[in-house]
Amino acid sequence: MGSSQHTRWLKWTALVAVGAAVAATSAQAGGPPADPGWLALPHCTVPSIEGTQLASAKQKLHGSLCGVMAPMRRRSSAARNTVLVAVPKAGTVLAPGTKVLLVVSK
Incomplete structure (x- = not known):
């Protein structure tokens, strides 16, 4: 794997990990945020x-x-x-x- 491909792969993996963490946090929170008021x-x-x-x-x-x-x-x-x-x-x-x-x- 070339250096640029490796860098892109690392960025993609990090992006997927962050997205999964955000999705898990949202799912645990029990839905969308409360009404603004x-x-x-x-x-x-x-x-x-x-x-x-x-x-x-x-x-x-x-x-x-x-x-x-x-x-x-x-x-x-x-x-x-x-x-x-x-x-x-x-x-x-x-x-x-x-x-x-x-x-x-x-």
């Missing part, structure tokens, strides 16, 4: 607002501690200012104040 605080859970009027949707979002982005307007057969889509979808849990995108009928 914002879920224990009041949080934004996106309410079901599709099909509601924009003003009502904004009130529901603010009441759920969510923010609201400037609405995007799309042509639709729905009545004017009806929420067509909310992103992220209803039921999603977010950090407090996270803004929700609303697509609203023109």
Whole structure:
């Protein structure tokens, strides 16, 4: 085995050993680390607002501690200012104040 091949083999062996040690430590720890903490605080859970009027949707979002982005307007057969889509979808849990995108009928 040449000198450069031997060096690469040693580096590879060391890398595998370190990876195995990290994996073993993680397995003994019992899973991923604890939640960073914002879920224990009041949080934004996106309410079901599709099909509601924009003003009502904004009130529901603010009441759920969510923010609201400037609405995007799309042509639709729905009545004017009806929420067509909310992103992220209803039921999603977010950090407090996270803004929700609303697509609203023109």
